[in-house]
Structure formats: structure tokens, C-alpha cells
Amino acid sequence: xxEKAVVLLSGGLDSATCLAMAKNDGYDxxxxxxxxxxxxxxELEAAGxxxxxxxxxxxxxxxxxxxxxxxxxxxxxxxxxxAGTSEGIPVTYVPARNIIFLxxxxxxAETLGAKDIFIGVNSMDYSxxxxxxxxxxxxxxxxxxxxxxxxxxxxxxxIHAPLQTMTKTEIIRSGIALGVDYALTSSCYNPDAEGxxxxxxxxxxxxKNGFEAAGIPDPTKxxxxx
Amino acid sequence: xxEKAVVLLSGGLDSATCLAMAKNDGYDxxxxxxxxxxxxxxELEAAGxxxxxxxxxxxxxxxxxxxxxxxxxxxxxxxxxxAGTSEGIPVTYVPARNIIFLxxxxxxAETLGAKDIFIGVNSMDYSxxxxxxxxxxxxxxxxxxxxxxxxxxxxxxxIHAPLQTMTKTEIIRSGIALGVDYALTSSCYNPDAEGxxxxxxxxxxxxKNGFEAAGIPDPTKxxxxx
Numbered sequence: 001x002x003e004k005a006v007v008l009l010s011g012g013l014d015s016a017t018c019l020a021m022a023k024n025d026g027y028d029x030x031x032x033x034x035x036x037x038x039x040x041x042x043e044l045e046a047a048g049x050x051x052x053x054x055x056x057x058x059x060x061x062x063x064x065x066x067x068x069x070x071x072x073x074x075x076x077x078x079x080x081x082x083a084g085t086s087e088g089i090p091v092t093y094v095p096a097r098n099i100i101f102l103x104x105x106x107x108x109a110e111t112l113g114a115k116d117i118f119i120g121v122n123s124m125d126y127s128x129x130x131x132x133x134x135x136x137x138x139x140x141x142x143x144x145x146x147x148x149x150x151x152x153x154x155x156x157x158x159i160h161a162p163l164q165t166m167t168k169t170e171i172i173r174s175g176i177a178l179g180v181d182y183a184l185t186s187s188c189y190n191p192d193a194e195g196x197x198x199x200x201x202x203x204x205x206x207x208k209n210g211f212e213a214a215g216i217p218d219p220t221k222x223x224x225x226x
Numbered sequence: 227x228x229e230k231a232v233v234l235l236s237g238g239l240d241s242a243t244c245l246a247m248a249k250n251d252g253y254d255x256x257x258x259x260x261x262x263x264x265x266x267x268x269e270l271e272a273a274g275x276x277x278x279x280x281x282x283x284x285x286x287x288x289x290x291x292x293x294x295x296x297x298x299x300x301x302x303x304x305x306x307x308x309a310g311t312s313e314g315i316p317v318t319y320v321p322a323r324n325i326i327f328l329x330x331x332x333x334x335a336e337t338l339g340a341k342d343i344f345i346g347v348n349s350m351d352y353s354x355x356x357x358x359x360x361x362x363x364x365x366x367x368x369x370x371x372x373x374x375x376x377x378x379x380x381x382x383x384x385i386h387a388p389l390q391t392m393t394k395t396e397i398i399r400s401g402i403a404l405g406v407d408y409a410l411t412s413s414c415y416n417p418d419a420e421g422x423x424x425x426x427x428x429x430x431x432x433x434k435n436g437f438e439a440a441g442i443p444d445p446t447k448x449x450x451x452x
Contacts (some may be wrong), residue, residue: 064290096333099373103329107322131373147325147362155383 002028004114006105006161009033009059011046013207014163014189017175018052018120021162024178030112031059032105037095042195046186049060053181062104098131099140106157115155122163122171137161147196168210175214183219196223227256230340231386232331235259235285237272238413239433240389243401245280247388250404257285257340258331262323268421272412279407288330308350324357325366332370332383341376341383348389348397363387396437402442409445422449 005027009015031054033047044061051059084220098121109161121132121209130136137159145156163171175182187207188197197204199222235241243244248255257280259273259334277285307392331343347358347382355427356362363385371382390398413433414423423430425448 062291065288095336095372096329096370099332099370100326103322103326106325107415130375130377133372136369136373139365139372142450143362143369144322144360145323145364146365147357148322149356151356 002026003116003120004028004057004109004112005116006032006109006112006114007118008101008102008105008187009047009051009058010120010146011043011048011050011185012120013168013185013210013213014120014122014171014181014187015047015121016050016054016185017171018163018176018180019050020115020180021055021132024158027116027118028113029054029056030078030108031056032101032108032220033061034104035063037065042191043186045091045195046101046184049184053184058191060108062095096131098129102140102159106148109157110148110150116158116160117151117190118149118160118162120163121161122166122168124165124167130173134161134164136166137164143145147210157218164201169213169214172210172216174216177212181219183221189219192223196221198223228252228318230256230283230338230344231342231344232258232333232335232338232340233344234331234346235273235277236346237269237274237276238346238429239394239401239411239436240346240348241273241410242276242280242346242406242408242411243397243404244344245276245282246401248344253342253344255280256334257282258334259285259287259368260327260330261289263291268390270326271414271421272395272410274427275410276406279312280297284314286334290326295414313418315349318416321452322357326417328366328370332374334335335383336374336376341381342386343370344384344386344388345407347387348392350391350393350396351438357395358391360362360387363390386423393439393440398436398440400442403439407412407445409447413435413446418449422447424449 005022007019007029009019010033011030019029019031034045035044048059076130102117102119109117110191121137123133141157141159145151150156186195187203189201189203190198197220199208207220208218231246231248233245233255235245235257236259238433245255259270261270275284328343328345335343347363349359367383367385371377374412376382412421414431416424416430417426423446433446434444
């Protein structure tokens, strides 16, 4: 029997690749997305399209309201900065986002009898996010194992972060090899009403450069130049 | 200036006591509750009443939908068992509930600039719940510190679990000494439409015995005997 895995799926380039890797590893995949009041809601439509293309067994979108904290440019009215204009932890950082997302993944995994969770974090491009670092993933894995039935059952959760040390170019090449259709994905922090990418934010910048360096045509639909 | 603390507040006896302890320790308290589709929704009204009586600075109720997993007697149609009738991890266990709740608390704490989180878990009465154990609280504390700005700021989160090793009787005596009005709290897993306690579930049983052993009149309103 295939082992089940819960795969966190934002609808972006990284998580779509991560899902393809989980499928390629032979897992029966359950995709988990969050409607957390993000400004870039076209991500959720992208997540649905990616999940369908990958043929996941189930795709659940959990609605949570992080806007009550109102402190991040991804969920509030703080302007999204252009790439390379800020230092340290970016203002697009959502407090504890991956801790929250992984916690839900653990809850669903425990319910499904899954021991494996996939998350597309990457410490090369996003070293500014504390909850993308390998040390965090490792600490979370311990915490999840101790805090669930796993501890009593004598097994442990595996939090897979296969993109952890890959460059954007390597991620794109791997995804292409696994059949990912990146035209379905959405990475922009600041898309317009039709979901067209701004081409200017950190996320667009990394994505654009990734395709260029990989020598692969960029399928992203960008907003027309003003 | 007073240090801020986020206090998880279910509306039950334990969390009301935990909040009183946080206030007594001098913290500026921010109470956090969850509307997670629990069958005992009168808990949320109780949480509001307890928060008001304690004079918290803010009380936020976050709505999340754990019912999609449909695996626990607290959120589904599985019958709540009478006290002492089951062994091991109770069917009222909600997968990863405290991991999820604590993750939100960390997000809010980070937003508020709070380093302290209070949770009323107790390993005496609830040894069957993996996410109530001291080892879990410790692992979570590490994980929260590594996964947030705390790591870069050189400080750490403190997850306070002051009830951890207390008996129900000790908890009740401490709460009474701190002025907790237990008539406002709701502990029953299976209350009726008016919020009256069943008097039969594990939670009612522990509460009832706690008041009796403490020699304190039980202010709980029970359903009339059929």
C-alpha cells in the first residue's frame, strides 16, 4: 500500500515542485492550502489547478484569519517593497506562518494515518524567514512527534523539505523534469485583480531569474508595462 | 512597563485559573480562544465572560475549521464516553490541537512583542493527551524560538504551563485564592443547548471531584436528572 503524505501547497512555484517530488517518491498525496486573508488570493486558484494536475487524492483549503494581527505586508495595507530594497527579516514575513501551517498538517496527517509531511521551504532564497530554516524544520519535527500519538506508537513524523538547499534554478529544472506545469503556479506577492504578476517584488524577481538561469522560457503572465 | 503575555483561554476551569495566575504574575494579558467547531460552544461564551472578569487587554477568538478532519468526539458525531470507560488516548483527543493553538499564540505574541505564552495544560488529569505533556511544551518552546524573530533577537519564548503538575483540587484552591469565579467557566464535553453540564463525562467528573476534595461548593450548573 502507498504511504500517505500531507503536502503543503501554496500554489507557488516551490510548493508545486515539492508536490511533484512527493508524488515521484511514491506517496499518496493530500494537499493542504490556507485561505489566510492573503492579498494574493489567486494563489488559491493556482493551488487548486496544481493539485488537480498532480492528481492528489484530496485537496483541503483551511480558512483562518490572520488579519486580526494586521502586521505583515502580505495580509495588510503595508506596501510590498520592490526586490532588494530591504534588509533583515522582510516585511512580507507573516509571524509564525509555517508553524501554524505545519501544525494543521500534523493534525490532518494524524487523522489520515500519515507519517510524512512535505513543505517547500527553501533556505537559499528565503534565509530572511526564520521559519524556513533547517533548524526550525528539525525542531518542529521533534515537537510534532512528541505532541501526538506518534510518541506512544513508537514512530515519528518526517517533515520533508526537499527544496531546502536548492537554488531557484535547480528547483525549476527538477520540476520541469517531473512534468510540473509552471504556467499554473502563482508566486507574485502583489498580483493585479486578474492574477497577473507584478514582476517587481522579491518573489517575482527570484522566479524570473530562476527561469532565465535555467534557460527555460518563463511561462509567467506579467502585468503590462505602464 | 508591564510585560505582555498571550493566554490561551478555552473558557474551562483550568484556563481560567491559568489566566488568573498570569495576571497575578503581573502580565498584561491578551486572551486567545478558538472557535473550532467544538460541540460545546458555550465554552466560547464562558471564555468571553472569564476574559471580561479578569480584565484582559484584548480577547481574540480565531475561527478555524477542524471539522474537515472529522475524527474526534469533540467535533463530530462520535458519542462522548462516560468517565473512566476508556483506556489510553481518549476519543475526545483532537489531533494536534494544542500544537495548532500554541502556533497561533506564537504568531500573536510575535506581533504584540510578547515573549510569554500561558497554557493551562495539566499532565496529572490528562496524561492521555500527548500534547499536554511537559516534554511537548518544552519541545514547542524550542521550536517557537527557532522559528520566529526570537532567534535573531537573541531572546526566547517562554511557554508557561503553571498547572502542569497540579491536581484539580490544587488548581481550584489556587483559583479561588486569586478570585476566579468558576460559575463563569464551562468544562463539560457534552453540555445541553442551554450550556448545562452533563455531570457524566471525564471533564465533569474531574471537576466535580475537584470541588468536593477542595471542600468548596461546586458552582457548576448541571442538567436535571432524567
